Amino acid sequence: MSGMNLTLKVWRQNGPSDEGRMVTYKVEDVSPDMSFLEMLDVLNERLILAGDDPVAFDHDCREGICGMCGMVINGVAHGEQRATTTCQLHMRHFKDGDEITIEPWRAAPFPVVKDLVVDRAAFDRIIQAGGFISVPAGSAPDAHSVPVKKEDADAAFDAATCIGCGACVAACPNGSASLFTAAKITHLGLLPQGQPERDSRAKAMVEQMDLEGFGGCTNTGECTAVCPKGIPLDTIARMNADYLKASK
Amino acid sequence: MSDQTHHYKVGEPIRDTKAPEGPIEDRWDKRRFSAKLVNPANKRKINVIVVGTGLAGGSAAATLGELGYQVKSFCYQDTPRRAHSIAAQGGINAAKNYRGDGDSVYRLFYDTVKGGDFRARESNVYRLAQVSVNIIDQAVAQGVPFAREYGGLLDTRSFGGAQVSRTFYARGQTGQQLLLGAYSALERQIAAGTVEMHTRHEMLDLVISDGRARGVIVRDMVTGEIETHLADAVVLATGGYGNVFFLSTNAKGCNTTAIWRAHQRGAMFANPCYTQIHPTCIPVSGDYQSKLTLMSESLRNDGRVWVPLAKGDARKPADIPEDERDYYLERIYPAFGNLVPRDIASRAAKNVCDEGRGVGPGGLGVYLDFADAIARLGRDAVEKKYGNLFEMYERITGENPYETPMRIYPAVHYTMGGLWVDYDLQSTIPGLFVVGEANFSDHGANRLGASALMQGLADGYFVLPTTVGDYLANVKSFGDVDPAEVEQAREAVQQKIDKLLSVNGTRTADSYHRELGKIMWDYCGMERTEESLRKALERIPELREEFWNNVKVPGDPEGLNQALERAGRVADFFDLAELMCIDALHRTESCGGHFRAESQDADGEALRDDDNFAYVAAWEWGQDGPTLHKEVLDYEYVKMTQRSYK
Ligand SMILES: Cc1cc2nc3c(=O)[nH]c(=O)nc-3n(C[C@H](O)[C@H](O)[C@H](O)COP(=O)(O)OP(=O)(O)OC[C@H]3O[C@@H](n4cnc5c(N)ncnc54)[C@H](O)[C@@H]3O)c2cc1C
Ligand code: SF4
Ligand code: FES
Numbered sequence: 068m069s070g071m072n073l074t075l076k077v078w079r080q081n082g083p084s085d086e087g088r089m090v091t092y093k094v095e096d097v098s099p100d101m102s103f104l105e106m107l108d109v110l111n112e113r114l115i116l117a118g119d120d121p122v123a124f125d126h127d128c129r130e131g132i133c134g135m136c137g138m139v140i141n142g143v144a145h146g147e148q149r150a151t152t153t154c155q156l157h158m159r160h161f162k163d164g165d166e167i168t169i170e171p172w173r174a175a176p177f178p179v180v181k182d183l184v185v186d187r188a189a190f191d192r193i194i195q196a197g198g199f200i201s202v203p204a205g206s207a208p209d210a211h212s213v214p215v216k217k218e219d220a221d222a223a224f225d226a227a228t229c230i231g232c233g234a235c236v237a238a239c240p241n242g243s244a245s246l247f248t249a250a251k252i253t254h255l256g257l258l259p260q261g262q263p264e265r266d267s268r269a270k271a272m273v274e275q276m277d278l279e280g281f282g283g284c285t286n287t288g289e290c291t292a293v294c295p296k297g298i299p300l301d302t303i304a305r306m307n308a309d310y311l312k313a314s315k
Numbered sequence: 316m317s318d319q320t321h322h323y324k325v326g327e328p329i330r331d332t333k334a335p336e337g338p339i340e341d342r343w344d345k346r347r348f349s350a351k352l353v354n355p356a357n358k359r360k361i362n363v364i365v366v367g368t369g370l371a372g373g374s375a376a377a378t379l380g381e382l383g384y385q386v387k388s389f390c391y392q393d394t395p396r397r398a399h400s401i402a403a404q405g406g407i408n409a410a411k412n413y414r415g416d417g418d419s420v421y422r423l424f425y426d427t428v429k430g431g432d433f434r435a436r437e438s439n440v441y442r443l444a445q446v447s448v449n450i451i452d453q454a455v456a457q458g459v460p461f462a463r464e465y466g467g468l469l470d471t472r473s474f475g476g477a478q479v480s481r482t483f484y485a486r487g488q489t490g491q492q493l494l495l496g497a498y499s500a501l502e503r504q505i506a507a508g509t510v511e512m513h514t515r516h517e518m519l520d521l522v523i524s525d526g527r528a529r530g531v532i533v534r535d536m537v538t539g540e541i542e543t544h545l546a547d548a549v550v551l552a553t554g555g556y557g558n559v560f561f562l563s564t565n566a567k568g569c570n571t572t573a574i575w576r577a578h579q580r581g582a583m584f585a586n587p588c589y590t591q592i593h594p595t596c597i598p599v600s601g602d603y604q605s606k607l608t609l610m611s612e613s614l615r616n617d618g619r620v621w622v623p624l625a626k627g628d629a630r631k632p633a634d635i636p637e638d639e640r641d642y643y644l645e646r647i648y649p650a651f652g653n654l655v656p657r658d659i660a661s662r663a664a665k666n667v668c669d670e671g672r673g674v675g676p677g678g679l680g681v682y683l684d685f686a687d688a689i690a691r692l693g694r695d696a697v698e699k700k701y702g703n704l705f706e707m708y709e710r711i712t713g714e715n716p717y718e719t720p721m722r723i724y725p726a727v728h729y730t731m732g733g734l735w736v737d738y739d740l741q742s743t744i745p746g747l748f749v750v751g752e753a754n755f756s757d758h759g760a761n762r763l764g765a766s767a768l769m770q771g772l773a774d775g776y777f778v779l780p781t782t783v784g785d786y787l788a789n790v791k792s793f794g795d796v797d798p799a800e801v802e803q804a805r806e807a808v809q810q811k812i813d814k815l816l817s818v819n820g821t822r823t824a825d826s827y828h829r830e831l832g833k834i835m836w837d838y839c840g841m842e843r844t845e846e847s848l849r850k851a852l853e854r855i856p857e858l859r860e861e862f863w864n865n866v867k868v869p870g871d872p873e874g875l876n877q878a879l880e881r882a883g884r885v886a887d888f889f890d891l892a893e894l895m896c897i898d899a900l901h902r903t904e905s906c907g908g909h910f911r912a913e914s915q916d917a918d919g920e921a922l923r924d925d926d927n928f929a930y931v932a933a934w935e936w937g938q939d940g941p942t943l944h945k946e947v948l949d950y951e952y953v954k955m956t957q958r959s960y961k
Pocket of ligand 2: 229230235236250293
């Protein structure tokens with residue numbers, strides 16, 4: 068089986084103040100079993116040997132859990148394959164002769180560091196505002212002192228699987244971080260341990276989200292469509308309800 | 316004493332590990348009571364550096380912050396939440412005995428010492444088992460959504476051959492949920508101003524002044540600036556070094572740089588050769604392969620492992636009739652069958668592939684077949700149990716495991732070795748503490764499943780905060796850091812970067828890393844022999860020499876330069892690889908994850924040599940080769956026995 072020949076149009080930007088541009092590369096003999104990032108590795112090895120600057124991109128675990136990778140592929144955050152991070156996307160979903168455009172997350176609160184690498188520190192600051200339960204080490208009661216209904220625990224878990232990748236922001240026409248923020252508010256708000264700080268948490272996190280310059284939510288649903296963990300849209304309704312209650 | 320043929324010298328033994336005397340169950344209490352306390356008002360003036368934000372480092376930094384110290388935390392990712400702990404799937408052990416199935420602190424202690432093949436310290440392991448129960452309490456209070464039963468109480472599963480059900484889990488994402496718990500505690504302290512976070516910063520050297528660890532030299536990976544950060548104590552929580560093999564289940568950025576530099580500055584490195592190879596990973600599909608993905612061990616509960624009886628049988632699995640298949644685990648280990656421990660399953664797979672009976676590309680794979688399970692339980696039941704794993708397998712390989720058997724192969728997964736630490740988790744450099752996978756402390760020669768998460772959090776939430784406090788309280792005055800020492804460390808870092816960028820050769824750092832990894836896998840992997848290790852010890856220095864004269868690292872020292880980051884890590888892997896092979900060569904016994912072909916019983920099973928090797932091998936770095944210091948292991952509570960799974 069011989070490999071595919073592809074044309075890549077990759078966003079190159081040498082730092083935040085550079086204007087940036089699309090650059091075209093050919094990659095040959097791409098195996099369908101390669102991951103998307105392995106295909107870029109091959110390109111980069113070639114660029115290095117040719118004395119060119121390799122394409123910078125973020126990645127670490129390469130198994131869809133750390134949330135570090137992320138590119139807009141053919142206009143879709145993490146590519147067209149549903150519920151899949153960029154690192155878990157494999158080349159068998161492309162065909163010989165395809166042209167693929169690759170761009171970074173684009174959102175004002177996520178400035179480009181270089182090429183496909185963006186700065187997502189705004190997400191950490193949203194968590195700092197209240198995405199926790201205040202319980203210093205050593206002060207916890209026995210784990211069985213408060214039973215949690217299985218349905219609540221399962222629903223909290225589903226919301227807690229957010230990997231903080233930022234695809235939701237990149238996909239949203241308003242550049243909103245609502246899905247990310249709502250996922251955390253939902254996770255903690257569904258558990259009995261999360262109740263004492265529930266109102267203050269929702270208020271502080273939503274306000275921080277606005278402060279960072281993320282847009283508002285107009286219910287387009289683009290976020291949940293690209294979310295590799297399938298965080299559902301109704302978490303946002305929950306966040307809004309908690310926020311309203313807290314702001315009264 | 317010097318031994319040329321063994322590449323090392325032998326130095327003084329290590330006699331004192333600082334573990335308190337007396338009954339084992341009282342030792343940690345004793346230590347806590349004897350630990351001096353720092354006056355709360357003084358804590359604000361004391362600075363602690365924590366490098367790494369995984370379970371160990373994240374929990375340590377958060378807890379030290381809560382206690383009132385001024386903490387600086389570092390990680391190489393863009394946010395602390397991405398540390399490799401995030402990838403742990405299976406679960407975390409704790410001796411809660413919520414099931415009433417006979418578990419206890421003592422049993423967890425016993426299982427861990429035995430599982431470690433009698434190469435771990437009893438005192439440390441006992442403390443780990445004691446503290447395990449507090450970890451679950453802490454995590455639940457933080458909002459970690461562990462699996463629960465309909466009654467609302469926590470669910471557990473059994474894991475890794477334990478006879479009790481003591482593994483707490485959050486679906487297949489236990490590491491993620493525990494790390495997000497530690498991360499939220501850390502972010503809370505960042506907001507409170509007790510922790511200052513430095514993301515995208517890589518530690519490249521350690522600053523020592525007056526014999527004490529006093530700071531780190533880091534590179535800001537975005538600007539390229541070399542920075543100095545000083546403190547009163549330094550904690551390394553930088554994870555494992557499995558990536559020395561290039562291909563492993565670790566994240567791409569996992570490295571040895573931080574602990575290796577500390578080693579070169581005087582911290583001893585213990586048991587570097589103890590490596591855990593996990594039997595059920597997705598095999599390599601081509602030369603471009605960048606990492607390996609673990610498939611949960613639980614699959615072996617229902618999957619049957621086999622290869623064709625005949626060499627080079629290229630038929631499709633479905634076309635190979637029953638009587639031409641070799642269910643080799645069931646054949647060799649009738650009592651345990653497909654459920655033999657990790658190291659045994661891994662080695663057996665290697666053996667059949669070495670015989671030319673492996674399947675898939677390159678013949679490096681064996682089948683894990685669910686046909687019988689599907690026939691017996693029905694497809695729905697199999698899907699319920701393993702649906703997400705089957706999906707992951709199909710995503711990566713493009714093959715449907717409901718219809719054709721999975722292909723699996725062993726892969727490097729965890730490193731039991733690491734920097735030597737005493738009972739207080741302090742290295743041989745005063746003021747340098749090491750926690751999590753980066754230290755060697757609790758797993759001996761083999762780690763049990765679901766025990767790494769437990770150890771990381773035990774170290775970070777509960778042990779370290781006490782012992783660091785004692786260290787800080789005992790040092791009367793730290794004095795100023797010697798500027799000459801800082802200068803010297805900075806210069807060493809700068810020189811290495813300049814050198815890497817100036818070679819301008821003809822091969823990439825990754826291509827050298829791949830080749831080094833292959834040497835390690837072939838000669839210091841699942842099975843080691845004197846001959847293979849000597850070969851590796853010839854090849855590694857040759858390849859390192861070539862690397863330093865022919866590597867091509869593009870770009871500038873300034874700004875984001877991922878190729879430079881990688882090259883720096885590869886350079887350190889070369890040195891570590893050499894020490895691993897020396898350690899493996901010197902330990903002529905087999906134990907746990909270290910299998911020396913020369914040391915096996917009549918059935919081909921690992922044979923320990925307790926008379927000669929019941930010690931921790933702690934290596935001191937030296938310009939002209941390492942020096943071995945032995946810490947003899949005494950077993951007062953658990954009787955040493957030989958493992959058998961037949
Ligand atoms: C796929 C997989 C599954 C696993 N499943 C389980 C399981 O089910 N149960 C279990 O108990 N164990 C499991 N393990 C093992 C366990 O996950 C790890 O041993 C453990 O999480 C390590 O935690 P840590 O805090 O020591 O290090 P890590 O989580 O690896 O964190 C290392 C930190 O150090 C930082 N760092 C590293 N080098 C530098 C440097 N030079 N400068 C600055 N920062 C640096 C990184 O940024 C990171 O923050 C699994 C491991 C893998 C690979
Ligand atoms: S909500 Fe989904 S898309 Fe957004 S950060 Fe979390 S995982 Fe990524
Ligand atoms: S690299 Fe970790 S999620 Fe893609």
